[in-house]
Amino acid sequence: MPVTGRVPDPDGARNESDRRSAARALEYMALAPGTRIEDVPVDRVFIGSCTNARLEDLRAAAGVVRGHKVNRRVRAMVVPGSQAVKLAAEAEGLDEVFREAGFEWREAGCSMCLGMNPDTLAPGERCASTSNRNFEGRQGKGGRTHLVSPAMAAAAAVAGHFTDVRSWKYN
Amino acid sequence: MLPFRVHTGVAAPLDLPNVDTDQIIPKQFLKRVERTGFGQFLFFDWRYAPDGSPDPTFVLNEPRYAGASILLAGRNFGCGSSREHAPWALLDCGFRAVIAPTFADIFQNNCTKNGVLPVSLSEGEVEELMRRAREVDNYRLTVDLERSEVRDVHGFSAAFKLDEFRRRCLLEGLDDIGLTLKHDSFIKQFEQRRPTWM
16 A cells, blocks of 8 residues: 555455454554545654664665754654664664654664664554564563665654655655 | 474464564564463453453453364465464463464464464354354363364364464474484484584
8 A cells, every 4th residue: 555545444345254353443544544644744753773773774764854854843863774874874864864864773682673772652642663573462461563675764754654665756 | 393293272363364473472572582481462452451461351351262272264364474483472471272264374384383283174163153253151162183173062074274384383393493403313423524613
């Protein structure tokens, strides 16, 4: 489903089992069918995980946020995919780009990809996350995870809602 | 490993497809160093209300399914993160078999190596078993690995297939370490042939 699309209607599912499954997912995610994806606000943005916080990912995200500020209602963090990535990103000054925009620049680790440490969502919070798992409760019980690319996560942090980074105004 | 031959027990219907390992055993409980003790956290976010009390709307909390040892579930059971804790938690909570139309591959392998029998039946057969588990009082099922068959005393009977090697391991209670130890005398002989300084 493209970011320019709308939340699908479970009634359009192929069979009853899929319909129930989709309806349950929408209920958990507190999304109504027909809602424009770009109208969905986010509370948290997580740019991290070993798979999506490599140096090139952080470069892409930093390019989006450079010269912008994180939306007031969003808490955003960057967790480099490894210690080596963190050091390389700092050598390029990417940490400063994120910090100036209002991101937390954190130590490398699993963080909100898994939520085994205190980096979790509160019940009902909605997160644009570059991790690769969006199961119920994965980022905290009742937390709502939307999986996005690093550039899309960065754009959502600035806009305060999902937005199409292809039409982004780069500084 | 606990052998699995013929098991009869209460069957509980968890009528959901795509039950992932994060639901079976949420990640915050993966900090134990032993394989036991995970049962108390099985389906934690579904089983308990935020205040820690059992959620009466969750099927496994219904008194009629207390002590259930056979889980009936929808297709693609055990998908998601690779997590051996999932079968450990099921076993620790008393489940010896899971019956579903399909299983996630890693979960299925983890089951057979930990004494939990994954049984694949058709969608229709699983639906029928769920219906019986809901409608028949004190519904009990027999999962017979010797005859590769699931049956009840109300006329239900269905054959299932399991990889013959895995079937043999479950019947004999052999996990990978148990299999290796079957060659204990060869290992000892080999060790004796090696120079003492190695």
